Amino acid sequence: MTDAVQDWKHWHEQRTETVSAPYGPLALTGTHWLADYPEGHLPGIPGHWVDTPDAVLLTAAPDEGLTVDGQPLTGKVHLGADSGPVTDARVALGGRRLVVFRREGLWAVRDFDPDAAARRVFRGIDATAYDDRWAVPGRFTPYDEDRTVTVGNADGKERGLGLGGELSFRLGGVEHTLQVSVEADGSLWAVFADASSGLSSYRFRFLRPAAPEADGRTTVDFNRALLPPCAFADHFICPFPPPGNTLLSEIAAGERNLRDS
Structure with a gap:
């Protein structure tokens, strides 16, 4: 078992423990x-x-x-x-x-x-096993100034979503771009959908790449695509993907849905 596979298994186990914790x-x-x-x-x-x-x-x-x-x-x-x-x-x-x-x-x-x-x-999270094809180099390009776009939320209301730049990467020979937010620690956060959303995966998911290097380089690892909090409880306020963040490709990786049994 490679280190990447072992790391992913540990990550998946920790996620399961976190969401099922007494106050998760x-x-x-x-x-x-x-x-x-x-x-x-x-x-x-x-x-x-x-x-x-x-x-x-x-x-x-x-x-x-x-x-x-x-x-x-x-x-x-x-x-x-x-x-x-x-x-x-x-x-x-x-x-x-x-x-x-x-x-x-x-x-x-x-x-x-x-x-x-x-x-x-709760019976667990349905997640696709690690596959290195879904972990690719990416490059973050910040906007000249932060932007706020209005998006729908899981509770039916529209709210502003702050965006700090674009994350570009290539999957299967196809170039993709996601609008991302920049967290306080410098890491990135994307709300995205893809061709599997609402079918074999939840209607949208989160992605949290590590803080980019000085030249913008980071890793885009869809093996660690996350179910949003509203997948676990209806009372969370989760933003829907901003314009341009619905990928035409199927991202058959990462967390997909809650297990039925």
């Missing part, structure tokens, strides 16, 4: 935008939740079972956005973690429950 994406049972609940009562979640310009104001009675920073909440607390892992969320309800976040100026609460039905029925 399969545990997400709800995303509640506070603007949709002006009365302050969220479905299935006790307490009174009110959004303010700078924080979320949470009020709870002693018998409602909410804890903040591990202590029972009685009265009021101002909550900022949780920036760490789900396990570090300040608010809990028994084994559940209630993650406060903000996007496009709107506050929301995500409900992660280790006892979620999706975790109980």
